[in-house]
Structure formats: C-alpha cells, structure tokens
Amino acid sequence: MAATTVYKYKEPAPRVDAENPLESMMSRFNVAAEILGLDEETYEVLKAADKQVIVHIPVTMDNGKVRVFEGYRVIHNTILGPSKGGIRYDKNVHLDEVKALAAWMTWKCAVVDIPYGGAKGGIICEPTKMSAGEIERLTRGYTLAMKDVFGPDRDIPAPDMGTGPREMAWLMDEFSKTVGGTSPAVVTGKPLVMGGSLGRTEATGRGVMVATMAALKTLDLDPHNVSAAVQGFGNVGSWAAKLLSEKGVKIKGLSDVSGAYWNDNGIDIDEAIAYKNAHAGRLDGFQGATMLENADDLLTTDVDVLVPAAVEDVITEHNAHNIKAKLIVEGANGPTSASADPIINEKGIMVVPDILANSGGVTVSYFEWVQNKQGFKWSEKMVTDRADRIMNDAFEKVYQTSRKYDVPMRIAAYVVAIDKVAQTYKFRGGY
Numbered sequence: 001m002a003a004t005t006v007y008k009y010k011e012p013a014p015r016v017d018a019e020n021p022l023e024s025m026m027s028r029f030n031v032a033a034e035i036l037g038l039d040e041e042t043y044e045v046l047k048a049a050d051k052q053v054i055v056h057i058p059v060t061m062d063n064g065k066v067r068v069f070e071g072y073r074v075i076h077n078t079i080l081g082p083s084k085g086g087i088r089y090d091k092n093v094h095l096d097e098v099k100a101l102a103a104w105m106t107w108k109c110a111v112v113d114i115p116y117g118g119a120k121g122g123i124i125c126e127p128t129k130m131s132a133g134e135i136e137r138l139t140r141g142y143t144l145a146m147k148d149v150f151g152p153d154r155d156i157p158a159p160d161m162g163t164g165p166r167e168m169a170w171l172m173d174e175f176s177k178t179v180g181g182t183s184p185a186v187v188t189g190k191p192l193v194m195g196g197s198l199g200r201t202e203a204t205g206r207g208v209m210v211a212t213m214a215a216l217k218t219l220d221l222d223p224h225n226v227s228a229a230v231q232g233f234g235n236v237g238s239w240a241a242k243l244l245s246e247k248g249v250k251i252k253g254l255s256d257v258s259g260a261y262w263n264d265n266g267i268d269i270d271e272a273i274a275y276k277n278a279h280a281g282r283l284d285g286f287q288g289a290t291m292l293e294n295a296d297d298l299l300t301t302d303v304d305v306l307v308p309a310a311v312e313d314v315i316t317e318h319n320a321h322n323i324k325a326k327l328i329v330e331g332a333n334g335p336t337s338a339s340a341d342p343i344i345n346e347k348g349i350m351v352v353p354d355i356l357a358n359s360g361g362v363t364v365s366y367f368e369w370v371q372n373k374q375g376f377k378w379s380e381k382m383v384t385d386r387a388d389r390i391m392n393d394a395f396e397k398v399y400q401t402s403r404k405y406d407v408p409m410r411i412a413a414y415v416v417a418i419d420k421v422a423q424t425y426k427f428r429g430g431y
C-alpha cells in the first residue's frame, strides 16, 4: 500500500514590503476627489471594488501530486464599459495588490478615453519554476473557475507580469469550450495567428516611449542628449528601452530579477534583448555592461530619465531623496508609493504616472477587441498611428489639467479619470 503523505502546516512567508499599493492608490484618489468636489455617494461608489472573486485551483503537477493554487479576479468598476485588465502570475500576488491594480485599470481606461471599466487578476504561483504543462493546466483551471466572470462584453482579461500570448491562447480556448464556439474577443494579447493584434506585444513599451518624448518636450530636453535607466526587462521594460534608444536616448542602466547592469557609454539594447531571449528571459551573465553591486542603486544612478517597469513600491520615502533623474516615466503599475510623492514633488521631478504612461498596452488591447468583434484585421500602421495619437492626446489633457489645478501630473491623471467616470455615473444613474 502506498504511504500516505502527512499534511504539515507551513506558515506563509510574511510580506517583506511594508507598502500597500491599495493605500497608495486610495491616497491619490482622495486628493483628486477633493479637487473635484466629489459628492459622498459618488465617492463611495467609485472607491470600492464592485466584485472580488477568490478561487482555489487544483492542478496535477508533473510529479503526479495535486497542488492547489489561489487565484483572484477583482472587478473594480464597470461604469464606462466591460471590465478590462491583465492577469498576473507571481509568488507575491496578494488581494490588496489585485484590488489596487483593478482600480488603476478603471482610471487608466478613463484617462485614454476607451470604453472599458477596470479589473485585474492574479494567481499566487512561480511560473519560472513550473513546466509549460503545469502552467497550461493552471491557466485552464483558472479560466473554468472564472467562466461566469469573463466574457467578451463582461470582463476581458489580458497579459500582465508572468503571462503572455501563450497563456492568453489557452484562456481563449478553454473559455470557448464553455460557450461552445470560438470566442476570440474574450481575451486580448493573443498570438497573432488566433486574433491577436499587430502591435500589441510592443504596445505598452511604445506608449512609454511616446509619453517620454512628450514629457521631454515640455522639459525642453533633446532625446539625443538624454540618458536613462530602465528597471525590469520583460515585455514593458525591454520594448521601452529599445524604442527609447531608437529615439536617441542613451540607456545606461538596465535591471531584471537577476540584478542591475550599467554601461556609462550606453547599453546596446538589441544585444541585451538577444541575450535575454537566449537565456530564459534573464540578463545574468550579460557582457555588454557591468553588474551593479546593489541592484536597488539603479534607481538612484545619475541619469535624466528613470523608467521603473517591473513591480510596485520600488520608489519609496527611503530612496526618493536620492533620485537624480529629472523625469520618471512609470512603465510598471504602482512603482512609486504614496509616501514618496511629497519628496519627488519637492525635488521638482516630473512624473508621468502609471495610469497614463503604461496605457498604450490596454489601448492596443482595445483595438484587438474591436478587430475581433469586426472580424477584420487592421494594419500595423493603423494600430500604431491610432495608439500614438491616443497617447499624445491623453498626455496633453493630463498636462493641461496639471497646469489648471497646479498639481503634479499624477494627481492630474486621477482628476481626468475620476471626473470622466463620475460624470458617466451621474448620467447612467440607476444604482
């Protein structure tokens, strides 16, 4: 008879970061709500998530044992349209983080004026330590568990950290089985051959580049005389670094989970991307730069532009004093904790906030969804021209709002977003 495995309780590892992204989101929301003079009813409606779904997904691992994973989907708000937002696979996923990310999606879609509400999903797992088969079973299990949440006119997921076109393809396939047809518009960020949009892969990084160019113009800086450091070298960071370098910006620093890399003469980004692609998505061992002793120092290096494009709460009250950049363009969601805001503002650093800077991704996701519904593919030029225009218009609107109210760009972006959602709420009524 096979031996029975005896269950042993393991204390979950405590979270190491003291910052809470949900609190950071709320503190900016509160400032913007006050500027707008939001009434109490609207404030209460917009502040809380509409729905939070927690699921436990049993997955047969390659060793034959069943492991149960915890997954979330938070629908923050659907006043502007069906909810939209990525799915994150990471060991540090937690509910408050997903709630903050879902709210940021609501504000982001409103800033770029696309007809979506906000949502986000996440599963606590370590995809780099799982086989493709295990990730596929996990993704299909999560999709089945969320079959009544997802839907092309209800809630439309997309990639985020730790997920990409491969996972979106499995999700689309599994969801399609539950409805008995092919349902491409249920998810965006799919592979091109199955209804993905040209330009989606690079869209977030491209938007970061477009926002950086717009910000440099307001600062009267020529991209050819500007240096930058990019934290995170995944989808967003690598595309942002590549497209910025093509505009003449000298990328002196890069980092990923393996550490930070520095070259005072500028890093060859194509070389770094080729290296990463050949080394399981990581930069360790990359010879085109020297490794910094302390990876966190990347954020305080002597560069003009800082692009945090990895995780939340990396710029805090502890390191904000030492930042030398004149401009921060937030490729990541929530990289700056609210505790750092006053220090950054005091130093006169311009911040293009996440809900504006990284909105190129959801904008092209919206285009993908429109193409799926039309059953008609757009050219790459049509996608990028339209996305660039939306990004430039949104930047201008937020910039003008920051001047009108004499507030930083971050608060201005919240003002633009909350105003749009609040006005729509008033017209729709019916709650």
Ligand SMILES: NC(=O)C1=CN([C@@H]2O[C@H](COP(=O)(O)OP(=O)(O)OC[C@H]3O[C@@H](n4cnc5c(N)ncnc54)[C@H](O)[C@@H]3O)[C@@H](O)[C@H]2O)C=CC1
Binding pocket: 159, 160, 161, 162, 163, 204, 231, 232, 233, 234, 235, 236, 237, 255, 256, 257, 258, 309, 310, 311, 312, 331, 332, 333, 358, 359, 361, 362
């Ligand atoms: N993929 C997308 O279209 C969008 C992503 N975002 C945000 O951008 C950020 C990055 O997402 P993706 O590039 O999609 O993820 P990804 O999974 O493709 O890449 C993440 C990168 O960050 C690195 N990383 C992780 N922890 C790090 C740390 N502590 N220090 C330095 N590097 C670290 C990883 O090694 C990897 O290079 C996230 O905050 C995500 O929410 C925002 C809008 C859209």
Ligand SMILES: O=C(O)CCC(=O)C(=O)O
Binding pocket: 084, 085, 086, 087, 108, 156, 157, 158, 159, 160, 188, 189, 333, 358, 359, 361, 362, 363, 365, 366
């Ligand atoms: O492409 C999308 O729909 C959402 C991407 C996302 O999760 C984000 O913008 O944070």
